[in-house]
Amino acid sequence: MARPTEIIVVPHTHWDREWYEPFQRFRLRLVALLDEVFDRMERDPRQRFTLDGQLAAVDDYLEVRPERREQVVALVHAGRLAVGPWQILLDEFLCSGENIVRNLERGLNRSAELGGAMPVGYLPDMFGHIAQMPQILAGAGLAHACLFRGVPQRVHTHAFAWQSPDGTAVRTEYLPGGYGNAAGLMDDAALVTRRAADLAARLGAWRPAGDDTPVLAMYGADHAAPAPEAPDLLAAAGLDDTRLRLGTLAEYFASQPTGVDGLPVVAGELRSHARANILPGVISVRGHLKQAMGRAERRVERYAEPLAALAHDTSVQRFLDMAWTRLIDASCHDSVTGCGCDETAEQVSARLAEADQLGRAVCDLVGARLATTVPRDGHLLFNPTPAPRTTLVRLDVETPPDGAVGLVDADGRTVAAQVLDRARTLLADDVVPAADLPGVLARVHGRELYGQEITAWSVSAADATLTFQVARHGDPAFDVEDVRLALAAAGQPDRWRVLIVAAARATVAALVDLPALGHAAVRPLALPPSAAAVPPPVAAAVPAPVMVTGRSVDNGLLRVDVAEDGTLRLSTPDGVGVDGVGRIVDGGDVGDSYNFAPPAADELVDKPRAVRTVVRHDGPLVAVLDVVREYRWPAGADVDAGSRAVDREPTTVTTRVEVRSGEQFVRLRVEFDNRCDDHRVRLHLPLPSPADTSYAEGQFAVVARGLSAEGGGGEVPLPTFPASGFVAAGGPDGSLAVLLTQPTEYELTDSGRELAVTVLRAIGMLSRNRHALRDEPAGPQLPTPLAQCRGVHAVELAVLPFRGSWHEAGVLEAAEAYRHEPLSFPGTAEPTVALPAPTVGLAVDGPGVVLTSVRDRDGRTEVRLVAQTPADTTAVIDAPGLRGAWRADLLGRPGDPLAVEGDGAVRLPMRAWEIATVQLDLA
Numbered sequence: 044m045a046r047p048t049e050i051i052v053v054p055h056t057h058w059d060r061e062w063y064e065p066f067q068r069f070r071l072r073l074v075a076l077l078d079e080v081f082d083r084m085e086r087d088p089r090q091r092f093t094l095d096g097q098l099a100a101v102d103d104y105l106e107v108r109p110e111r112r113e114q115v116v117a118l119v120h121a122g123r124l125a126v127g128p129w130q131i132l133l134d135e136f137l138c139s140g141e142n143i144v145r146n147l148e149r150g151l152n153r154s155a156e157l158g159g160a161m162p163v164g165y166l167p168d169m170f171g172h173i174a175q176m177p178q179i180l181a182g183a184g185l186a187h188a189c190l191f192r193g194v195p196q197r198v199h200t201h202a203f204a205w206q207s208p209d210g211t212a213v214r215t216e217y218l219p220g221g222y223g224n225a226a227g228l229m230d231d232a233a234l235v236t237r238r239a240a241d242l243a244a245r246l247g248a249w250r251p252a253g254d255d256t257p258v259l260a261m262y263g264a265d266h267a268a269p270a271p272e273a274p275d276l277l278a279a280a281g282l283d284d285t286r287l288r289l290g291t292l293a294e295y296f297a298s299q300p301t302g303v304d305g306l307p308v309v310a311g312e313l314r315s316h317a318r319a320n321i322l323p324g325v326i327s328v329r330g331h332l333k334q335a336m337g338r339a340e341r342r343v344e345r346y347a348e349p350l351a352a353l354a355h356d357t358s359v360q361r362f363l364d365m366a367w368t369r370l371i372d373a374s375c376h377d378s379v380t381g382c383g384c385d386e387t388a389e390q391v392s393a394r395l396a397e398a399d400q401l402g403r404a405v406c407d408l409v410g411a412r413l414a415t416t417v418p419r420d421g422h423l424l425f426n427p428t429p430a431p432r433t434t435l436v437r438l439d440v441e442t443p444p445d446g447a448v449g450l451v452d453a454d455g456r457t458v459a460a461q462v463l464d465r466a467r468t469l470l471a472d473d474v475v476p477a478a479d480l481p482g483v484l485a486r487v488h489g490r491e492l493y494g495q496e497i498t499a500w501s502v503s504a505a506d507a508t509l510t511f512q513v514a515r516h517g518d519p520a521f522d523v524e525d526v527r528l529a530l531a532a533a534g535q536p537d538r539w540r541v542l543i544v545a546a547a548r549a550t551v552a553a554l555v556d557l558p559a560l561g562h563a564a565v566r567p568l569a570l571p572p573s574a575a576a577v578p579p580p581v582a583a584a585v586p587a588p589v590m591v592t593g594r595s596v597d598n599g600l601l602r603v604d605v606a607e608d609g610t611l612r613l614s615t616p617d618g619v620g621v622d623g624v625g626r627i628v629d630g631g632d633v634g635d636s637y638n639f640a641p642p643a644a645d646e647l648v649d650k651p652r653a654v655r656t657v658v659r660h661d662g663p664l665v666a667v668l669d670v671v672r673e674y675r676w677p678a679g680a681d682v683d684a685g686s687r688a689v690d691r692e693p694t695t696v697t698t699r700v701e702v703r704s705g706e707q708f709v710r711l712r713v714e715f716d717n718r719c720d721d722h723r724v725r726l727h728l729p730l731p732s733p734a735d736t737s738y739a740e741g742q743f744a745v746v747a748r749g750l751s752a753e754g755g756g757g758e759v760p761l762p763t764f765p766a767s768g769f770v771a772a773g774g775p776d777g778s779l780a781v782l783l784t785q786p787t788e789y790e791l792t793d794s795g796r797e798l799a800v801t802v803l804r805a806i807g808m809l810s811r812n813r814h815a816l817r818d819e820p821a822g823p824q825l826p827t828p829l830a831q832c833r834g835v836h837a838v839e840l841a842v843l844p845f846r847g848s849w850h851e852a853g854v855l856e857a858a859e860a861y862r863h864e865p866l867s868f869p870g871t872a873e874p875t876v877a878l879p880a881p882t883v884g885l886a887v888d889g890p891g892v893v894l895t896s897v898r899d900r901d902g903r904t905e906v907r908l909v910a911q912t913p914a915d916t917t918a919v920i921d922a923p924g925l926r927g928a929w930r931a932d933l934l935g936r937p938g939d940p941l942a943v944e945g946d947g948a949v950r951l952p953m954r955a956w957e958i959a960t961v962q963l964d965l966a
Contacts, residue, residue: 047247049257050239051290051298052277054269055093057167057222058100060131062377063809063823065386069266070103076268077104081114084123089274091289092118093125093263096165097132098153099372119158125291127151127160128185131375135166135173136326136765137333137786138374139340140742140958141895141907143173146371147183148934161293164188164213167222169376171321172313175743177215178207178958182933186301188215189292191222192321193313195753201249201259204303206310208744208956209910212303216296218261219249221319225260229270229277239280239287257298312746314764317755322382322637322821326765327723327788327801329381329388329636329830330838335395336379337767337785340370342402345427345863349560349897350409352904353884355965359405360899366401369394382636382822384809385829410868413562416879417870419516421566423879425866426557428859429887429894433556433586435665435703436865437463440567441514442547449568450553453878458565459585459704461664464550470513471543480509480530483541490521493543497521504533507540514546515869552664554585554704557865560884560897564870585704589662596666596702596709601844603702603709609654609672611700613709619731619777619844625711626727627651627672627696628799631680631687633721635808636830637821639761643685648676649727651696663704670698680721682811692718708782708843708857713802720831724803725790728781728842732774733795738849740768740858743895743909743958745849750791757818763790763801769858771849772798780854782841782861802838805831850891850912859893882923885963889918892953900935903962910953918959921948924966931960 056076061069077100084090094100105112118124130150133143154160164180164187166172171193180188188205194217205215218224224246228238246258262269270276277287314321326333343366351359377383378391414423422438442448446465450458470493475483490497496517501510509530557563587599594605604612606622614620628649634640651672659667674694677687699712713726737748754760770789771780781789781800788801807830810822841861845852885904887894891912898905910916920928928941928949941949941961953959 046243046285047250047258048255048284049286049288050243050246050260051257051295052225052228052260052262052287053093053290053292053295054091054273055261055263055292056095056267057263057265058095058097059265059377060099060103060375061387061390062383063825064384065390070107072266073100074104074107076266078108080268081111081118083271084118085114087274089289091123091291091294092269093161093292095132096127096161096163096167097129098127098150099131101126101157102153116158122291122294125161125293126157127154128162128164128183130371132168133374134325134376134380135169135176136171136741137379138336138370139344139767140175141344142340142370142374143179143742144933145367146374147179149367149371151183151934161291162187163292163296165292166190167218168192170323170325170380173742173744174312174746175207175956175958177205177213178209178211179933180213181211182958184932184934186213187296187299188213189218190215190313191218192319193315194318195309195313195315196317196755198307198309199249200251200307201246202299202306204306204308206308208311209954212308214299214301214303214306216259217249218259219246222261223264225262226264228260228262229273232276235276236280236282239282243282243285257295259295315753316758316760317753319756320758320817320819320821323761323763324634324636324638324804325380325382326763326786327804328806329832330803330836331832332379332381332388332391332395333786335392335399336373339395339399339402341784341862342399342406343367343370344896346866347402347405349427349884350425351405352897352899353560354409354413356409356412357899359408362401362405366398369398369401373398381830382809384825385827388829406866410866411871414868414870415872416876417564418566418872418874418876418878419870420874421564421870421878423562423564423868423870424555424557425562425868426560427863427865429560429885431557431559432860433554433705434860434865436553436555436867437550438553438867439548439550442549442567444547446547446549448549448551450551450565451568452555452563452565453880457568459554459664461552461660461662462549463552463660466545466548468545468547469542470545471541473541474538475541476538477535480539484523484526487523490517495545498546500526502526502529502533507536507538508542509539510542510544512544512546554664558881558883559886561882562884563881564878566878585663587704589664589666589702589704591658591661591666591668594656594668596668596700598702598704598706600705600707601702601709603700605656605668605670605700607654609651609670609698611709613842613844615707615844617846619846621729621731621777621779621844623727623729624842625698627674627713628725628727629674629676630723631677631721632723632804632806633680633682633685634814634816635806635811635821636827637810638758638814638817639723639763639804640815642680642687643815646677646687648674665701665703668700670700672696672698676719676722678719682721694718707853708841708861710839710841710861712837712839714835714837717803717805717832717834717836720805720807722805723801725799725801727792728779728798728800730773730779730796730798731777731844734772734774734778734791735795737764737770737772737789737791737798739764739766739770739789740911741766744956745911750795759816761816763788768862769854770798771854777844777846778849780843780845780849780857782843782858784839784862800840803832803836807831855891855893855911884922886921887918889953890914890916892916892918900962904965905931905935905960905962908951908953908959908961910955910957913955915952915954918951918953919948920951920961920963922963922965925949925963926966927964929962931962933958933960935960935962937962
């Protein structure tokens, strides 16, 4: 190729907010670096700087140096400092699609406050890229992407058209050699000309014939500032026919065309190992962080925000903003990934816990306000899914003294219920000296005693007994002074018997009809005493009662049999059957937080030494069996010798098997106390038919993947992949879908005969200098003892056998139901108040249409939908009091109005895989 006529050299730093040091220690270095850079830019107007595409670095700096804000604004306005568009550089596979959108939205808004965002989807160091990123960037008004990792071998030019599943494409700049491909350009003043010539040759080789646009050279590295004399060094480089000049990344893209015509097309996700490491082991390391991320995102996205928006309660918005701050911060590509030091992981864990707590606080506040219309012996139930459903809820209810339980809804219909547990009624039975009675009465706070409220009390002088009766709601007229007076009048026995008796309560499972994204209420139905003598009349009301026979469970839709080795046989009425589901396989892992590596002489343990099955609940609404398997796992590994330890740790793995009425899938909870190091534990699920393709739901898409991954970039391409909502695979004799609640690693193994889901990766090193499956270190070789994940570890998932294609077999609907249990709120109104009628919040229908967000947007209710289907479809949105509807872009900017039809519905045609945002005016 001819030498380029111009090279735009972009001074920048790649800033890991937290990684091998915790956040505040990295921030100390950030402040020092930016002080130096901004001082230099103030003295020399030729200086340019690109601040890594993330506002987090600016915010972290200005929190310490608020006096520098005006200088930052001036530099941004002058085009010399490029900031944004992201709030933080995320890991795209380990957070939700909605988290990605909010990250970009917040980064663009914050950048606008400082003078404007760099109009480039800069993705320099993410460990691969999701399929829908082009549509996300285009939806936010960004015409360019710029990235490094994951680009396949077939790309031979610096620019290509990256296409999302819906067909949206953005012009994408590939960075050959990475975001530091010109990092050493000015290390030695005497070598700048020679290195510039080499750079021109290297980067020019990526320019196709006829492309005479400037070449991009990224002059920067991790946590480093450019040379202060960079403008002078470039001016003196003296290359024939090639001009070198400093510029920002925004200035480079201003020199490039915005369209994709004529560019080679790359469709879908970018997870190739061909040109750079994508470090796939981060998907499964420190699994508790992935669990916490999934839990907190779900709490905020699908419970707190919709509940507040549909209740028109704007008083909680600040709580939601704080929750999103923590979720976005935790999504950083060295944070939720777990590939940092132990201190970083602890901070991320705390951040995610706070996000979850903030979401729960919003739910509690809004739910309590809604529950003021429900009598205090009842419960208000919120359905987070946008379709009506008959679903199981667990409630704590007061029961008659004989223990019979029944529930009733607002229409007076009996609700099927099953007792799961009964609470103790005798809370205390003590004999105390009379002199200690003041201390006993001091335990009463107002009318509260032992966490409940006093409903009645008595003093019996004949047998020297003081009795308190307590319940969830007590007698407002109670006064402890009356008890003191009664004791004084009873004389002076030397010793008193003190009884605290609680009202009978039970935890029940109930099968309740709930409206779409709305709420309904139930309350206990007092049954006559004779009802306790016969089986409760609930079986007739159960559409598919669950039956337990020995080690088998059947609800008419799915049969589960526990085999002698503790694995499961699943079978359906339409003939799909599979044996061996749930086999536990423990193997060695002498890798690090970035990449799995088995020992050279690995030992796999998959056969238990003993198995037993315990029935916990036997239906008719829910059946629960515990399958308890005992193993002896190697205690650790000898990394240098490449083998597992001889010493063994006895390990008990309990798999809780739960089958509910009306559900076509079995819920599993795998739990064990991990007392071993340097190992990987996987749950194996044989398929009804071998498969050469898996389908994994992630960020706004379901991605098809094969049995292998493209290699060539210094990293062995293991075919372990991420999934967030589900992964499905199978063939003509049937398929399995594994339903998930968190980002999870899986692999299609044994030539496509099994799915293996990683339950645990326990490793002890951030990165290893010498790694069997990776050529180069991925970071410093630092011990990470907490990444061994010692202690009790539990993973929940569900398994759905089905026939046909995933998008026609109800897998999306099953995943939605599994991930989103109803919420319950205790009523607070007087017992004489009638139950309120069910209230519909918002209904969404349409083949393959998935709801991802409901939020308040300046007084309108904003709904985000995704057509997760390979065929075009139509979304139907219906809500009470719907007065108007508008399309909006991904940032919430209103667009064209939508027709509200006579039935009060909005019909929105959607192309396959389209992400659509709609704003509604609700009365």
